[in-house]
Amino acid sequence: MRLMKVSLFITCVSDMIFADVGKHTVGILERVGCEVDFPVAQTCCGQPAYNSGYLQEAKQSMKQIMLSFKDSEYVVGPSGSCVGMLREYPAIFKGDSEWEEAAIDLANKSYEITQFLVDVLGVTDLGSTFKGKVTYHPSCHMTRILGVKDAPQTLLRHVKGIELIELPIKEDCCGFGGTFAVKNSEISREMVKEKSQHVAETNAEYLVGGDMGCLMNIGGRMRREGKNIKIVHITEILNTHEQGGGIA
Amino acid sequence: MSIKLGDLSYQQRIEKGIENDFMREAVSSAQGRFRNGRLTQAEELGDWEDWRQLGSEIRTHTLENIDYYLQQLSEQVSKRGGNVFFATTAEEANAYIEKVIKQKNGKKIVKSKSMVTEEIGLNQHLEKLGAEVVESDLGEWILQLDEDPPSHIVTPALHKNKEQIRKTFAEKRGYDQSDSPEELAAFAREQLRKDFLSADVGITGCNFAIAESGAITLVTNEGNARMVTALPETQITVMGMERIAPTWEDMEVLVSLLTRAAVGQKLTSYVTSYTGARLEGEIDGPDDYHLVIVDNGRSKILGTEFQSALHCIRCAACINVCPVYRHVGGHAYNSIYPGPIGAVLTPLLDGYDDHKELPYASSLCAACTEACPVKIPLHEQLIRHRQIIVEQEKKSPIMEKIMMKGFAQWASTPAAYKLSTKLARTALKPWTKDETIKNGPGPLKGWTDVRDFPAPAKQSFRAWWKERQKGEVRNGNS
Numbered sequence: 001m002r003l004m005k006v007s008l009f010i011t012c013v014s015d016m017i018f019a020d021v022g023k024h025t026v027g028i029l030e031r032v033g034c035e036v037d038f039p040v041a042q043t044c045c046g047q048p049a050y051n052s053g054y055l056q057e058a059k060q061s062m063k064q065i066m067l068s069f070k071d072s073e074y075v076v077g078p079s080g081s082c083v084g085m086l087r088e089y090p091a092i093f094k095g096d097s098e099w100e101e102a103a104i105d106l107a108n109k110s111y112e113i114t115q116f117l118v119d120v121l122g123v124t125d126l127g128s129t130f131k132g133k134v135t136y137h138p139s140c141h142m143t144r145i146l147g148v149k150d151a152p153q154t155l156l157r158h159v160k161g162i163e164l165i166e167l168p169i170k171e172d173c174c175g176f177g178g179t180f181a182v183k184n185s186e187i188s189r190e191m192v193k194e195k196s197q198h199v200a201e202t203n204a205e206y207l208v209g210g211d212m213g214c215l216m217n218i219g220g221r222m223r224r225e226g227k228n229i230k231i232v233h234i235t236e237i238l239n240t241h242e243q244g245g246g247i248a
Numbered sequence: 249m250s251i252k253l254g255d256l257s258y259q260q261r262i263e264k265g266i267e268n269d270f271m272r273e274a275v276s277s278a279q280g281r282f283r284n285g286r287l288t289q290a291e292e293l294g295d296w297e298d299w300r301q302l303g304s305e306i307r308t309h310t311l312e313n314i315d316y317y318l319q320q321l322s323e324q325v326s327k328r329g330g331n332v333f334f335a336t337t338a339e340e341a342n343a344y345i346e347k348v349i350k351q352k353n354g355k356k357i358v359k360s361k362s363m364v365t366e367e368i369g370l371n372q373h374l375e376k377l378g379a380e381v382v383e384s385d386l387g388e389w390i391l392q393l394d395e396d397p398p399s400h401i402v403t404p405a406l407h408k409n410k411e412q413i414r415k416t417f418a419e420k421r422g423y424d425q426s427d428s429p430e431e432l433a434a435f436a437r438e439q440l441r442k443d444f445l446s447a448d449v450g451i452t453g454c455n456f457a458i459a460e461s462g463a464i465t466l467v468t469n470e471g472n473a474r475m476v477t478a479l480p481e482t483q484i485t486v487m488g489m490e491r492i493a494p495t496w497e498d499m500e501v502l503v504s505l506l507t508r509a510a511v512g513q514k515l516t517s518y519v520t521s522y523t524g525a526r527l528e529g530e531i532d533g534p535d536d537y538h539l540v541i542v543d544n545g546r547s548k549i550l551g552t553e554f555q556s557a558l559h560c561i562r563c564a565a566c567i568n569v570c571p572v573y574r575h576v577g578g579h580a581y582n583s584i585y586p587g588p589i590g591a592v593l594t595p596l597l598d599g600y601d602d603h604k605e606l607p608y609a610s611s612l613c614a615a616c617t618e619a620c621p622v623k624i625p626l627h628e629q630l631i632r633h634r635q636i637i638v639e640q641e642k643k644s645p646i647m648e649k650i651m652m653k654g655f656a657q658w659a660s661t662p663a664a665y666k667l668s669t670k671l672a673r674t675a676l677k678p679w680t681k682d683e684t685i686k687n688g689p690g691p692l693k694g695w696t697d698v699r700d701f702p703a704p705a706k707q708s709f710r711a712w713w714k715e716r717q718k719g720e721v722r723n724g725n726s
Contacts (some may be wrong), residue, residue, distance in 0.1 A: 012659075015709045016669050017702055022709035038713045043658070043665040051612055053634025053644065054652040061659030068662075140613035173571050177611025182694030184609060186262055189698040190575035191611070220699035223684070 003035040004121075007069055009077035009086070009110065011212070012044040014233075018212045024235035025078045025113055031239075032123055042068040045085040050092070052179050062089055066102040074120070075110040078235055080142025081211050083112040087146060112142065113235060114210060118151040125158035128240045135167045135204035136234075137174065137195075137218065139211035152210050152234050159237060165202040172198075176217040192221040200227050207231050250338065250369045251598040253397045253582045258605040265576035271399075271407040275574055278406050282568040285512015286619070293508065303505045304623035306498045307559035310490075314550065317459040317492045318541065324462030328524025330537040334489075338368035341542050345370065345451070345484055346377060348538055352482045354379060354448040360466065360473035361385035362453025363401055363562060364488045364542055366584045367597070370451070382443040384472040386436050393420040399578025399586060402510050402564040407577055440472070450480035450534075454487035455506065455562075456499045457539070463521045464539070465499055467506060471518045483525075483534040489541050490558040502561055509621040510563035545597040553632055557592050559622045564589075566616035566626055572609050581606060588616035588626045595633055604643045607633035651691065669708035676703060 006029050014021040029036045046061035065086065069075045077083045087110060089103035096103075117123045136156060143149050156164060175181065175191025182188075195218050199207050207222075207229050209215045219231035256264065265271070290296035310317060322332045335341035349357065357379055359365065371381045371392075383392045387405035391398060394416045398404030405413070410427040417423035417435060425431040452473055456465045464485050466473040477483060493499040499521075507513045526533030549558055567573050567587030578586035583594040583603065591606040607630045610616075616626040638644045658664050679685045679692075683703045688696035695701050 010709050012665075016672050016704050019705035019707060019709040019712055023712065026713075038710070040666075040710060040713075041662045043660070043662060044655075046659065049652050049655050049659075051631060051634075052648070052652065053607075053631065053636075053638040054656075055635050055639065057652045057656035060656040064660045064662070140611075140615070144614040144618050171615070173611050173613030173615065175571070175611060177613065180608070180611045181698075182691055184262075184572075184611075185694040185698055186266060187572055187575055187609065188611070190266055191571050192699060194571075194575075216702060217699065220695075220701060223700045224686075224698070 003033060005073040006034040006036050006116075007072035007075050008036055008038045009042060009045075009065075009069070009075050009082070010038070011077055011079045011082040013212050013216070014078055017216070018233065021078050021212060021233045021235055024233065024239035025076070027239040028113065028117070028126065028235055029076065031126065032117065032121055037072075039068040039072065045082045047082065047085045048178050050085065050088075051177075052183075055092075059092070062092065062103075063099060066099065066106050069106055069109075070102060072109065074116070075106065076113055076116045077110070078113050078233060079211050079213070080112045080139055080146045080148055081213060083110050083115075084141045084145035086110040112146055112148055112151075112210065114151040114155055115146070115148045118154055124154050126155065126238050126241075127160075128158075128238050129160040130237045130240050131161040132206050133163045133165055133202075133204045134206045134208050134237070135165045135199060135202040136170070137167055137199070137207060137209040137214060138170055139209055139214045140171075140173050142210050143171070148210075155238055156208070156234065159240075162237070165204050167202055168198045170198075174214045174218050176214045178213065181217060188217075189221075192217055196221045196225060196227065199229060205230060206237075208234050208237055210234050251367055251583050251585070251594060252602055253579060253584065256582070258582075261580040261582055262576050265580040268407075268577060270409060270412070271577045272575065274407055274409050275577055278403065279568050279574055282510075282512060282565075286509055286565060286568070287512075289508040289512050289514060292514075293504075299501070299505060300621055300623055302501055303561075303621050304559065306493070306501060307561070307622045308556070310492055310494055310498075311550070311555055311558050314490065314492070317494055318489065320459040320494075321457055321462060321492060322539075322541075324459065325524060325537075325539050326462075328462050328537075329527045330462065330524040330539055332539045332541065335540055335542045335544070338542070338544050341368050341486065341540050341544070342370055342373040344540055345486070345538075346373065348482065348484060348536075349374065349377075349379060349449055352448060352536065354482065356380045356382070356443070356447045357449045357451055358382045358384055358443050358447035358476050358480060359388075359450070360452045360468065360476040361388050361404070362451070362486055363398075363584060364453055365451065365486050366398060367488075368486075368542060368544060370486070382440070382447070384440050384443065384470075384476055385468070386433065386470055386472075389436060389440065390416060393417070397579065398584060400564060400567060401562050401585060401587075401589075407579070444475040444479050447476075447480045449482045449484065450476040451484045451486060452476055454485050454491050456493040456502055457485075457487055457491055458496055458499050458521070459492050459494045461496065461523065463496075463523045465493070465503065466520045467503060467516045467518070468520070469511070469513075469517045474518055474520050477520060477522050478532075481534055482536045482538075483522075484538045484540060486540045486542060489543050489546050505621040506561050506563050509561075509565040509619070549596050554592070554596055554629055556624050557589070557596060557629060559624050560589055560593070561622055563621060565619040565621060566624075569615040569619045570610075571613065571615070572611065576609070581609070588630070589624070592624075592626055592629045592633065600637060600641050600643060604637055604641070607631075607637065666710065669710060672704040672708075673706065
């Protein structure tokens with residue numbers, strides 16, 4: 001069988017801050033038999049500018065992304081929010097004779113990692129093992145923009161040894177919202193305080209999610225409050241196997 | 249009152265809201281109840297998404313043909329002995345209503361809940377003329393006694409708890425019983441009954457005006473709208489021009505969505521539909537009936553990318569799920585229309601000058617869009633507002649503009665981007681301790697005021713990838 005070719009869309013946050021998330025994503029994709037490449041011309045999906053109302057600036061960034069992945073068969077990234085942004089490109093470039101086609105092409109071949117595993121490859125059990133009490137935060141853009149609700153939880157349920165604890169009012173936003181966290185810092189603070197309290201109520205050792213932006217926000221707040229919890233991207237849990245961790 | 253509530257700055261309003269523990273507790277528990285109620289009802293109905301789709305199609309069709317349906321409605325109301333007045337502005341609406349009341353020598357006016365009369369400042373206008381205006385919706389009555397504006401479009405006194413209400417009743421009306429909801433409601437009922445019986449004029453809002461019959465439909469749980477529409481000799485309905493349901497069947501769909509989405513009820517206790525004045529040979533109905541159809545900026549929204557904001561059926565489902573609303577409360581929006589729909593509608597109806605911060609008062613979590621029973625893409629419209637504020641209104645801060653120009657340069661130049669992944673850690677080193685930044689510089693400050701920021705990785709992903717590729721080549725794996 002021909003290897004499935006996948007281009008990793010790392011996202012700027014994971015490229016710079018959470019490089020391990022990229023390593024785990026590569027590890028998982030290779031484990032399920034994909035051939036992974038990394039187009040080095042990729043930058044940011046444009047969301048910080050787009051969501052702030054800077055459409056022209058956002059488009060410059062988006063064009064760079066489209067160029068980077070123009071030859072890719074599949075584009076897979078470890079973020080519901082950033083992949084959700086790629087899926088919005090066709091609406092943003094609608095009527096743009098130069099870019100509309102590329103926008104549609106990219107949107108059609110882009111997937112968030114858990115979505116790709118479950119919906120495209122039909123994998124629900126990666127044979128992973130993870131010991132610990134874990135609570136899952138379903139990020140807003142993953143669930144509401146990209147529409148991925150079940151895939152992450154399906155994969156987590158198949159992890160051996162994991163103790164999954166339901167997060168109260170889990171669908172509530174953590175207050176990240178990209179530039180919102182800085183521009184409306186007080187409101188964001190109240191939102192993340194509430195989320196932090198909900199996470200603490202679960203007594204989980206690990207907070208897992210599919211978007212590092214949200215995890216960085218909740219984790220950063222909990223650390224500030226002196227609450228002891230480790231934030232992990234879902235790929236870190238999935239990229240384990242019976243013999244132990246599996247960084248490629 | 250008009251759309252705008254007061255003169256506090258955005259920052260002041262946010263702080264005031266966040267510091268108000270009473271209000272936040274009340275809002276949070278109400279949101280929980282409404283959210284659960286809505287979800288339970290949606291589940292029980294079974295095919296909620298199909299209902300939403302149907303609701304959205306009815307509203308889209310109605311607004312696309314609003315000229316036709318306004319004409320039809322107007323003809324039907326006239327046929328049933330009613331007078332129809334199209335008011336382009338709030339002033340025109342108020343002047344017309346004033347004229348009707350003066351002609352009738354009306355002294356006492358009883359009202360049922362109406363957001364559009366808040367929007368046009370009708371009460372203040374009539375009170376200036378010396379008329380006595382009594383709000384008969386319990387929440388609105390409490391606020392009227394307390395001279396406080398509504399903070400929610402369905403439950404206007406949501407921000408008050410029962411003790412605060414007891415105090416208001418005691419101070420303003422000599423109430424001397426407990427703060428039990430039953431006793432408070434019984435007192436209000438007794439007080440209001442006298443007003444219903446002695447009023448000369450009844451004024452209501454309108455949930456849906458049915459174009460094919462000219463009937464006005466009102467949805468309440470207190471039955472007050474039924475009293476207002478049954479007792480006074482002169483009746484006035486004030487409606488926003490978009491609040492039309494073409495047929496009875498459409499109304500049935502919209503009411504089914506409205507009551508479930510708004511308060512988690514299959515149906516409210518009262519759904520009242522009434523038509524025109526008493527005609528010859530009829531045994532009931534008012535002597536005189538007037539329908540005031542208010543534009544007040546709405547027709548300017550028609551044909552724009554914001555047209556779907558006019559699909560709103562005022563259920564407040566978006567408000568009830570909004571985490572921003574939960575923490576700052578309705579008054580922080582400084583508009584009689586708070587929450588996500590308020591942040592979309594207010595700048596459209598009242599301009600950006602006083603409301604330019606509203607579209608940013610959202611984390612774009614899209615809970616509003618998901619909850620809306622007629623599928624208004626609220627979070628997308630907030631982004632569109634932001635684009636207009638940046639590109640047309642040019643009201644965005646200069647520093648932000650510079651940063652975004654920089655962002656575009658950075659993100660469209662792979663070499664610059666790559667360099668930044670290399671330098672980020674070193675650049676932030678002076679502020680980093682134990683892999684954590686607690687007092688970040690520049691734009692990071694807003695972040696680190698509230699929470700820690702992690703130090704960038706020791707090695708960026710792309711650097712690791714490059715090394716790995718080299719290794720694989722060396723090992724002959726490539």
